[in-house]
Amino acid sequence: MTEFDYQENDRTYEFRHVKCLNFGENPHQNAGLYKREKNADFEILTGGELTYLNIVNISEALNIASEFFDVNAVVIVKNAAPCGVALGKSIYDAYTKAFDCDPVSAFYGTIAFTQKVDKETAGHISSMAVEAVVAPDFEQDALKLLAETNYTKVIKLNTPISDYKKLLCEEIKITPLGTLIQDVNKSELDKDLFKVVTKNKPTTEQIEDAIFAWKVAKYARSSSVIIATDFKTVAIGQGHVNSVTVLEQALNYACDASKSAIAAFDEPIPTAECIYAAAQGRIGLIIQPGGAVKDNEIIALADKYNIVMITTGIKNLRI
Secondary structure (H helix, E strand, C coil): CCEEEEEECCEEEEEEEEEEECCCCCCCCCEEEEECCCCCCEEEEECCCCCHHHHHHHHHHHHHHHHHCCCCEEEEEECCEEEEEEECCCHHHHHHHHHHHCHHHHCCCEEEECCCECHHHHHHHCCCCCCEEEECCECHHHHHHHHCCCCCEEEEECCCHHHHHHHCCCEEEEECCEEEEECCCCCCCCCCCCEECCCCCCCHHHHHHHHHHHHHHCCCCCCCEEEEECCEEEEEECCCCCHHHHHHHHHHHHHHHHCCCEEEECCCCCCCHHHHHHHHCCCCEEEECCCCCCHHHHHHHHHHCCCEEEECCCCCCCC
16 A cells, blocks of 8 residues: 545545555564655665664654754653753753763663764764664764764754654544544643742742753653753653652652752642652652642642642643
8 A cells, every 4th residue: 555545524634655664663563654745854864774663763852852942952762752851051961961861771762962963972872872863963073973883873854953843743543442633742831820839939940940841741651750950851750650659760760869859740749649759859849730639738748848839730641
């Protein structure tokens, strides 16, 4: 089959078959690449053809990076989940901060950059195994280093990353029960819903870190908690079925780095145990949707332990 249409409520989705892929998520699964009218323009500079998993991970890394298109930002993704995100004074600074979040997962990961990759950054990447690197451009010396690995796939994104987000459209899931279509989560913090609900008020620096952590939380697998400070993730807990477990996991990983840090939740905090855990980890500020049954109790406990709390009114569940 070279093309197919899908129509729902007078909307037609046209997909043109581009090529067959070697396999899908696993070798026993067939897969193919289809394109619609508007797709991001990119070119493979070195490393050979992209696999199914390459395309999934590159897309996910760029989705997150597009949240920070106008600054030096680096996103590291593994298995379609973020494992390190950071902003920096330079692209190398952002890269090292993102890498430090989870160095183990960075191996065989996918890395997206919002700015040109320099030689210093490429030198570090070439010293380890990385599946793919995607950026708007590469210095010639950087490209030479990356090409010498004979493993890493290097992709140049020709579409401006400031325009990349405009290409995100509906998400389609075909299930035996029916086909589901939903808008992509393009939520933004609304100043009318963004509320400081505790007696203690945040500093300007805390608010900036909270917004950064909140943006990353949009892309982590639910339930998720992002621990962040100084525009970098220090721990990403995700993929659990309750907020307490995922917070404890993130705090254990962050260790001393959780002191005075931000904890961003993708769903309302359901129980006081989360506040007890946050207090033990010496979290400085919590940003969460709010709206849980025990909101009043949770806010009172945050005040008791001198934790600033911001509610956004926005859930960012992702399954």
